[in-house]
Amino acid sequence: MQTFTSLTSSSRGLPLVAAFVFFGSLVLYALTLAPGLLWGGGDFATFQTYAYLRTIEVPGGIFGHPLWVILAHPFTFLPFRDVAWRANFAAAVFAAGALGVVFLSASYLTKSRLAALLGAGALGLSHTFWTYAVMPKVYSLNALLLALCSYLLLRWRDKQQDRYLYLFAFLYGLSFLNHLVMVTVAAGFGGFVVIVLWQRCQFSKVWPPLLLSGLLFGLGFAPYLYLLFHGASASSAGETGLAFLKGLAYPLSNPQAMLKGLGFGGLLGVYQFPISTLFGMVGVFFLWRRDRAVATLIILGMLGTLAFMLAALDPAAGSTYVWNLHYYLQAYVVFSLAIAGGLGVVLVDWCARSARRQAVLIAVTLAFPVLLYAAAPSVARTFLQNLPDFRQLPGRDNLVYVLSPWKQQETGARDLGQDVLRTLPPNSVFIADYSVWAVIRYLQVVEKARPDVELVELPGPGQQAPILLRYRNAPNLFLADTYRYYDLQDIQDLFEVIPAGSVYRLEKKQTLN
Known part of the structure; x- marks a missing residue:
């Protein structure tokens, strides 16, 4: 043979x-x-x-x-x-x-x-x-x-x-x-x-x-x-x-x-x-x-x-x-x-x-x-629905993302980024954690999309109050998410957090908590 x-x-x-x-x-x-x-x-x-x-x-x-x-x-x-x-x-x-x-x-x-x-x-x-x-x-x-x-x-x-x-x-x-x-x-x-x-x-x-x-x-x-x-x-x-x-x-x-x-x-x-x-x-x-x-x-x-x-x-x-x-x-x-x-x-x-x-x-x-x-x-899904401490992102199945090496289905970042930029009114301020911030930055820097939007990277928990206070009077202020990266209690002390499509509008409170 x-x-x-x-x-x-x-x-x-x-x-x-x-x-x-x-x-x-x-x-x-x-x-x-x-x-x-x-x-x-x-x-x-x-x-x-x-x-x-x-x-x-x-x-x-x-x-x-x-x-x-x-x-x-x-x-x-x-x-x-x-x-x-x-x-x-x-x-x-x-x-x-x-x-x-x-x-x-x-x-x-x-x-x-x-x-x-x-x-x-x-x-x-x-x-x-x-x-x-x-x-x-x-x-x-x-x-x-x-x-x-x-x-x-x-x-x-x-x-x-x-x-x-x-x-x-x-x-x-x-x-x-x-x-x-x-x-x-x-x-x-x-x-x-x-x-x-x-x-x-x-x-x-x-x-x-x-x-x-x-x-x-x-x-x-x-x-x-x-x-x-x-x-x-x-x-x-x-x-x-x-x-x-x-x-x-x-x-x-x-x-x-x-x-x-x-x-x-x-x-x-x-x-x-x-x-x-x-x-x-x-x-x-x-x-x-x-x-x-x-x-x-x-x-x-x-x-x-x-x-x-x-x-x-x-x-x-x-x-x-x-x-x-x-x-x-x-x-x-x-x-x-x-x-x-x-x-x-x-x-x-x-x-x-x-x-x-x-x-x-x-x-x-x-x-x-x-x-x-x-x-x-599929085997892992019989034991758990998501990986511990792993963020759920639009368009992503975390178990597939982590356990399988192929990535041809990873389209969620562009879909969300473009949706965010369509949602934001002219001359908005958009505050985002690093994962979303980097997506919008790419679209602005590489593809020249929406240069009128001021993009602000949110610092880590415990360091966000100065950023929030700096932009408190902005007329069109938006937040990317309310995930655990965000000091939500501090944010809610200053703003009303209102869902607006894929983002959140921040409306200044007249009386601070």
């Missing part, structure tokens, strides 16, 4: 197969892409606006992700669809590029194109990766940068040409211009380099390439440092780093928090790779025995991400752990190499001569996760 094992070790034609991975995944992401303007929650509408404006600095300091803005900006000139869709499409291109590079790395690592295809496919169809391939945030570009860095290190080791190490060092330094979370893989990259140089020590001197690599890393890192100090954000960045170090101690002294962090992280990891997690574990085991450098990169890269996430458990970190689980994406990228390694072992030992077994392997690796994500919202 004919099998698929002809997809084996030859490097001839690898770029062509990588191109197939790129374009195939890009088609999938384009079909499931968020169709346009998104909500401000999660910063999606803000990323769409900044991609258009090419904004890398904001009042108070650096936006935090200049490289994404710079690389996404050219997509806003595409001659089709709206700017929001084009920004979303940029994320899809970055994600597809990451998968193409992961395929190349896995091919060099496993000498099996089928194992490499399945490893890249498992990553591309995983929930978090797919989610951020169809919405505009920095994580798909982060995945591309991480994949490129890993690929360059593998080529450096295999070709024994230090130019690959130099390219890696510069690119890794530059990657911090996209997101500082790249620091989580530093130990993995460092461990790989040390092991390879140790193995080469008797054949060549190691200090010159190390020193030059350090200089090139600094050169790549320099733009971030410039923007950091130019935007007067150095002190806040230092405070963030210090808070992270303090946060590491919290789960160590709080076993319950540690169990929570490990439990959520483990469950989410299995949700990404419901069957291929087993292949990844097999891959780590065999790589540790056969390729200590790559195993070290994978293990330390994953542990670095885990440490970062455990530090986020500290209440002093100022965020909720379960809403930061997307940061595990770094670990999933390196783990996909372990999945490919494990699949390479399984292909040889279990199904090298059986097309039926290979078909089963392909199905459980690629088809099962998609079926799981399709069924998960």
Whole structure:
């Protein structure tokens, strides 16, 4: 019986197969892409606006992700669809590029194109990766940068040409211009380099390439440092780093928090790779025995991400752990190499001569996760109607939004934004929380809609009274919502809150409560 094992070790034609991975995944992401303007929650509408404006600095300091803005900006000139869709499409291109590079790395690592295809496919169809391939945030570009860095290190080791190490060092330094979370893989990259140089020590001197690599890393890192100090954000960045170090101690002294962090992280990891997690574990085991450098990169890269996430458990970190689980994406990228390694072992030992077994392997690796994500919202709905503390937004089913990665039905933000602007009379003042504010801001800034409306972002609870008092005498004053983000009691002390279509008119009370 004919099998698929002809997809084996030859490097001839690898770029062509990588191109197939790129374009195939890009088609999938384009079909499931968020169709346009998104909500401000999660910063999606803000990323769409900044991609258009090419904004890398904001009042108070650096936006935090200049490289994404710079690389996404050219997509806003595409001659089709709206700017929001084009920004979303940029994320899809970055994600597809990451998968193409992961395929190349896995091919060099496993000498099996089928194992490499399945490893890249498992990553591309995983929930978090797919989610951020169809919405505009920095994580798909982060995945591309991480994949490129890993690929360059593998080529450096295999070709024994230090130019690959130099390219890696510069690119890794530059990657911090996209997101500082790249620091989580530093130990993995460092461990790989040390092991390879140790193995080469008797054949060549190691200090010159190390020193030059350090200089090139600094050169790549320099733009971030410039923007950091130019935007007067150095002190806040230092405070963030210090808070992270303090946060590491919290789960160590709080076993319950540690169990929570490990439990959520483990469950989410299995949700990404419901069957291929087993292949990844097999891959780590065999790589540790056969390729200590790559195993070290994978293990330390994953542990670095885990440490970062455990530090986020500290209440002093100022965020909720379960809403930061997307940061595990770094670990999933390196783990996909372990999945490919494990699949390479399984292909040889279990199904090298059986097309039926290979078909089963392909199905459980690629088809099962998609079926799981399709069924998960319906299964979850038998236990709950909405996710705790998750805001109900027009046009969105929260269970589908969270549990399924495809976002082609996300049209509620534009529908609401346009309805709000149609409702508001001329020269209105519109006060909105960030999620709605970012939608209206996009429509005003990018599409030049209703410049007569003064848009005001409502600060957090407990800080809203000064804003309300400032606009108390405005003749046409409107509020976006009465959700828990709003100090409704303070608002009702000053105004009559009157529903007006999709918004609320605020009528000044003559006598204050």
